[in-house]
Each structure stands twice: as structure tokens, then as C-alpha cells.
Amino acid sequence: EDQVTQSPEALRLQEGESSSLNCSYTVSGLRGLFWYRQDPGKGPEFLFTLYSAGEEKEKERLKATLTKKESFLHITAPKPEDSATYLCAVQAGSNDYKLSFGAGTTVTVRA
Amino acid sequence: DADVTQTPRNRITKTGKRIMLECSQTKGHDRMYWYRQDPGLGLRLIYYSFDVKDINKGEISDGYSVSRQAQAKFSLSLESAIPNQTALYFCATSDSLQGQNTGELFFGEGSRLTVL
Numbered sequence: 030e031d032q033v034t035q036s037p038e039a040l041r042l043q044e045g046e047s048s049s050l051n052c053s054y055t056v057s058g059l060r061g062l063f064w065y066r067q068d069p070g071k072g073p074e075f076l077f078t079l080y081s082a083g084e085e086k087e088k089e090r091l092k093a094t095l096t097k098k099e100s101f102l103h104i105t106a107p108k109p110e111d112s113a114t115y116l117c118a119v120q121a122g123s124n125d126y127k128l129s130f131g132a133g134t135t136v137t138v139r140a
Numbered sequence: 141d142a143d144v145t146q147t148p149r150n151r152i153t154k155t156g157k158r159i160m161l162e163c164s165q166t167k168g169h170d171r172m173y174w175y176r177q178d179p180g181l182g183l184r185l186i187y188y189s190f191d192v193k194d195i196n197k198g199e200i201s202d203g204y205s206v207s208r209q210a211q212a213k214f215s216l217s218l219e220s221a222i223p224n225q226t227a228l229y230f231c232a233t234s235d236s237l238q239g240q241n242t243g244e245l246f247f248g249e250g251s252r253l254t255v256l
Contacts, residue, residue, distance in 0.1 A: 060243070072249050073183070074247070126171075127185055128185075128245065131182050
């Protein structure tokens with residue numbers, strides 16, 4: 030069974046204080062790893078897809094990286110508007126229809 | 141207007157009542173999903189549909205049923221609600237490339253259901 034574990038559960042940062050979120054996964058034949066952002070009272074919003082170890086994707090202050098067992102979401106010089114819950118999900122090669130989600134990391138950035 | 145619209149946004153009901161959550165989309169996607177979100181558990185797939193004539197169970201389908209009324213509409217029903225179905229429910233859609241799921245889901249804003 031596919032498993033996704035995110036750490037830490039919660040992260041409090043000062044504005045400008047860079048940090049990383051971790052997503053460890055166990056999946057049979059990774060088809061893709063996805064990062065989503067979820068704001069309070071909203072549905073998740075897609076950020077990145079990573080397909081193979083060594084791949085990196087960037088968007089503004091966010092950079093996602095992938096190894097064979099985990100992915101990191103690096104937040105560089107965060108701003109208060111980066112406060113959200115970040116979700117990681119994996120898609121196995123055998124399950125075209127299904128994403129297995131982690132429980133998320135809630136990031137709070139204080140001004 | 142949102143691309144994926146869910147109604148109602150909030151609902152409080154009693155044990156044993158029948159509840160329907162509705163979802164409509166303007167994305168033009170064939171694939172639609174219902175997920176449930178609980179604190180500490182992440183999103184879990186309830187049902188999914190790849191077109192109007194295709195309905196499939198997800199990992200936690202017991203106690204739920206769905207109907208795909210049209211390409212753009214996908215509803216979730218709880219025939220007899222129970223307290224442990226209290227959760228945040230999300231509808232999502234996705235496109236496909238050459239028949240394969242792209243993995244990018246477009247979510248609605250959620251329906252918060254409380255069963256007393």
C-alpha cells in the first residue's frame with residue numbers, strides 16, 4: 030500500500046527565515062509526486078509535479094526536489110502570504126486514478 | 141465563478157438522515173472525484189468517475205454512493221448518515237493525457253458536513 034508521511038506537522042517561521050518541509054513516501058513504481066497548497070476554508074491548489082529522482086521545480090519562493098525516497102519543499106525567505114498547509118501526494122504506476130496524500134504540514138509565517 | 145462548485149458549503153444533520161452533496165464543474169474534464177479530509181489523515185478517495193458511464197469505488201466507499209448525472213455533475217450521497225462521517229468533503233476534477241491521469245487535480249472549496 031502506498032504511504033506518504035509529511036514532517037513536521039506544523040512549522041512556525043519568522044518572515045525571511047528559510048526552511049524545508051519533508052515528504053517521505055513508499056510506493057510501488059512512482060508515476061509522479063505532487064505538491065499542493067491549501068489555504069484555510071479552501072480546496073487544495075496544485076503547485077508542482079516531480080517525476081524522477083534529481084528533478085527540481087521552482088515557483089516564486091518555493092522549490093521542490095525529489096529523491097528515490099523523499100521530496101523536500103524548500104521555502105526561501107518566506108512571507109506571511111506563504112502561510113498555508115502544504116500537501117504532498119504520490120501516484121503509483123499501477124494506479125492511474127489515485128493520488129495518495131500525506132496529512133500535510135501547516136506553515137505559519139509571522140511578520 | 142469557481143471552476144469546481146460544491147453545494148452545500150456547510151451542512152449539519154442528524155444520524156440516520158440522507159444527505160446529498162453536489163458538485164458541478166466548468167473545466168470540461170471527464171474525470172471527477174470525491175475525497176474526504178479528516179485532521180491528521182490527509183485526503184482519502186471515496187469514489188471516482190472517468191466518464192458518465194464509469195463509476196468506481198475508492199479506498200473508503202462504504203456508506204457512500206455517487207451519481208454522475210452529466211459530464212459536469214457528480215454528486216455524493218450518504219444514505220444514512222452517521223457521526224463518523226463528519227468531515228470535510230472535496231470534489232475534484234482532472235484532465236488526462238493520452239488516456240493517462242495527469243495527476244493535477246482541481247478541487248472545489250469543500251463541503252463541511254457535521255453529523256450529530
